[in-house]
Every structure is written in structure tokens, then in C-alpha cells.
Amino acid sequence: MSEPLLEVQNLRVTLPGAAALLRGVSFGMARGEKLGLIGESGCGKSLTALAVMGLLPEGARVEGSIRLRGQELVGLDDAAMARLRGDRVAMVFQEPMTALNPLHTIAAQVAEPLRLHRGLDRRAARAEALRLLERVKLPNAAQRLDAHPHQLSGGQRQRVMIAMALACGPELLIADEPTTALDATLQHEVLTLIDELVRGSGMGLLLISHDLGAMARHVQRVMVMYAGTVVEDGPTAALFARRAHPYTRGLYAARPRLGAPRGTPLPTIPGRVPELADLGPGCAFAERCALAVAECRLAPPAPVTVGPAHRARCIRVEGTLS
Template identity: 55%
Template sequence: MTLLSVQDLTVTLATNDGPARAVRDLSFTLEKGETLGIVGESGCGKSMAALALMGLLPSMSKTTGRINLDGKNLLEKTETEMCRIRGNRMAMIFQEPMTSLNPVHTIGHQIMEPLRLHKGLSDDDAHKETIRLLDRVGIPNPKARIDNYPHQLSGGQRQRVMIAIALSCKPHILIADEPTTALDVTIQDQILDLIQTLVREDGMALILISHDLGVISENTEKILVMYGGAAVETGRTDRIFEELVHPYTQGLFAAMPRLGRARSKRLVTIPGTVPDLISLPAGCTFTDRCPLATDICRETPPPVIEVKGQHFVACHHVEEARARKTEELFS
């Protein structure tokens, strides 16, 4: 059964220089218990898409399309109705917990709040459940730590508190927006393992957002690669890694450091920068950085082609891209 269905989602931001299309015609589905990875460079629309799902976009934005949760379009919900859904049916772990947690309230207060609002628990029951949640996410001595303020915790512990808040009401969908960005590698692995364990135990669907293909490959069943606010390649994780097709996906993969690479060999980089969302090209948004680009790429939006078994690519030169070795494309 489809839990979440996103159809032609477009987010346009009003700026001083004109409208900026941060997300363009984005479509995907999410089944119960399924894990989806959204990957791309900074500025490609990943976080904006997540905020649209949660109904947390800035006031100067305009959203069109459909976001169906159990068949009901969230874009038609009032703010009061969305407040009942956020933190309850859908929850989000943000990139930087120090700016997400309230510095003037204890972590216990912040975990208990959704338990009182959404589950109607008494203060005593919310207190007991908060201690259980802190223990579950690996906070040592939770009975004492429940009265700590965010600044009294380490970065990894603050992120664990954010996870406890997100899980407190047992949401059906958990969105993790680069949840390990500010953490060192060891703590990053611990947090990702924790999220996977909790998602599996509670049967939640997971949307994991990252710029790191390695993180996505190890933690999700499906991948959606975004560039310029749009999906350029989608499919099952194993199939996409078996055959990287879109030149942008190939560039991301080639830029990953790998064991066994000669120390004298430089990492591959994608030339140029992400496009300005205010003045996107008429055709493919990757045109200015793509080694395969031709006139048709500059003038005409690329068709979405099914390469093999639910593996879709938006590109004019699919066959030529498939014929090239990944690192050769940007060498």
C-alpha cells in the first residue's frame, strides 16, 4: 500500500531578483517500511522538498502539485490540520540540532511536549516515556540527563535527542535531512545505525537526505538523484549502483574517495557550480557542466526514459552516457 505519493511537486520562492523554482515537477512514492534516499549537491532542492512535505516552507513560497498521505493531499490542509500531522504522522530530523533545539528548555521538556500534545499523556506518563526514549537512543543515565539543557550535551548526544523527539509519537514517516553533517565519522556511523535500527523496529518509512552517495547506498532501498530542483535519476539502489547512467550521477560517484586509489591520483570533480534557480536554462539544467551536452540539451527539457526495471533517467543522451566509463566522463 502506498503511504506517501508526491506528484508534480513544484516549489517557487519569491525573491528580490524574481521567482526561484527550488523544486520542479518532483514525483515519487513511498511504501510503508520503505527507505528512500534523496541525494545531490547543496542547492539542488533536497531540503526544500523535505520542508514542503512537512508544510514548513517560508511564507513567500508557492507550492503546486500533490503530496498525498494515505490518499489525502497535504497541500489542501490548514495549518491547524498540519500541526496535528507534524511530529505525529510525519517527523523530521534536521541537519543541525543546536539550532533546532530550544536553548532555554531542558531536553526533557522538549521531548515531552509532543507526547502531551499528540498523545495526551499526563506529565508523569510523559516523563516516564521520555526517560525510555532517551535510553532507547543511547543517552547514558537518562534519569539525570532529562534535566540537561542542549548546551550541556555533545553534538552526537544532541542529535540523539532530536531523534528521540522525532520518534516520540511513533510517526509513519521519518525524514532525516543530512542528520550527520556536523558530526565526526565515528559518531556519524553510530547515528545512521541507530536510525536504521529504530526505523526497522517500528516499521516506519524513511526518507534520508544526503549529498553522500556512500551513505545513501548503505542505508536506503531506493534513490532519487536531484539536480536543479528536479529528479534526474531514480530507481532501486542496487540497480542504480550497478549502472550509473545520468552524467550527474556518474560525476557524484566518481568524486567519492575510495580505498585502493593511488595517492597521487586526484579525485574527479564536476566542473562549474549548480545553476541559479532564478534563471534556469530552457533545456537540461545540467547542460553547462555536462561533457555530453549538445544543442538539444540547451533548448529542450530532457525526456524521462526507463532504462531497466523502474530505473528512470532524464537525459537526451542515455545510450552514450551508458557507454562511457564513469571516471572517463569527467577526466
């Protein structure tokens, strides 16, 4: 078995005056593994990533465990987390225009983690920043060093974000919707680039997306989240082939299809994601699920083994299979 990299156990996150936004999230990642996290907006994907990074809003209460190569991150003080962030664990945010500082040059921003974590002087950090920008295939990298973010296109800014994240050779890279603002061609280029950079490095990748096609092409294992809980997880091919949880089936059915007649409406999941404060004691998806029975509303469903390393939280698993 590969060496454990990230171990998350029973993670709960509660904001002041709010219900728990993450409710018992558990998963593990091996060194070099690529794991995907999918679900609708508001299901807890980005919050999971921010919890790992130690970037939750002020006043957030965190329960459970987050261990990076055996080191417990829950409870670490700000200074200790700052030493890890950008060094051992790094993140590519979904909107580079807001993640990059508009007042600083590209060279200064890519060089910053190198100066903070590697102790490089200004000249050496600038030279390494150029190497990194060339590595992520930024066009005319040398000429872009003294540019500011607004002078670059969206795809170019995302390449700069990737260069910053990879600067110190992190053990874990989190990519949170890294292609949201890009067109289809650039989406493919950026995800392929991340694949190439991660492959063979031993770096783990946690890829967050709503794009099921991207997951099928770029990760080895998938977790499906709904209302702050992982409702299904398993090897990518097995999960998409079997789709044991009704919510996973709904997401899969709603994906766009090539060749469909123009104007064909996409299937939708009825209802809306519930307010977390309004959740009852049972399955959070019960009110939107065509297969729900009275028992679904009584208690949270336990994980059911669907296949090798493939589990779903649904008491009607057998009823959802073809």
C-alpha cells in the first residue's frame, strides 16, 4: 500500500451562529494519488479544501482530525500553519484575478514562497520564478516577469497561480475549480498541465470540480459530496459505471451530452440543496430523492460497500443499481 499522505477523520466545521457546514467528512489520500471531489455549489467542497489549508473564516470551530504525513493540523497555531502553507501543501484557487495581488508583479508573487520558505535572495528567487513560469508553459515568460495580473489573460493568470503553488515542491496540491473562468480549450490545457506536473513527482492532487468529464480523465478516485457529507466514494471508473447513490446518478444524468439535438433540456435533480440548519435527522438527500422511503428520514445512512474500495451512504443502494 502507498504511503499515507492526507488523512481526514470525522471533520466537522461550524461557523458562528450557523449549523455545521461539514458534517463528519472522512477520507484518505496516498502519496502520489489524484483524488477528485464533486458536488453542487454549497455542498462543502471548497470548505473542505480551506479546512486542510487552515484558511477557514475567523471564528470557525473545527472538530475531528486532519493529518498530513502523520502531523495533526487541527489545532496548529497560525504561525505553524503559515510554515506549512505554500511549502508542504499548496492551493490553486478558482479565480486567479482575485487570488493574485493586483499591485505586485508576477515575478514578485511567484518568488514570494521561495523567499519565505527556501530563503532565496531576490536575484535567485527571480531566476527560479522564471524557471517555474517556463515550466507551466507561460508564453514569453521572461517578458511577463514584470507584468501585473491585469495585463495577462485568464489562462495566463491561472498558469501563474500554478507556478506559485508548485514553487516549493509541495507534498499536496489542492486545485479548487481551477478552470471555472476559462473556455473549453483552456480548461483542457490547464488540467492536462496539472496532470503533467503532478505525474511522477510523488505529489498528491486533490481536484475540486463540478465537471464529471474532467474527473473521469484526470483523477484515480472520486468523492461525491452533498450537504457537507461524502455520500459516495470509490475508484473513478467503478463509481461512474455503477453510480450507486441517487445523488450521483442525478449529477451524471444532468451532464451535457455531445450530439444531443439543439434545445434538448438537461435532466435536473428536483428541489434545491437544503439549508443546513433545516436538515432533519435522516439522509440529507431524502427530500429530493425519488427512491426515499420513511426509513430514509429517521437516521443518517451508514456507508454500504458497493464494490472494492467503493462505498455509498444509502439504505436503498440495491434499489438504485441497474
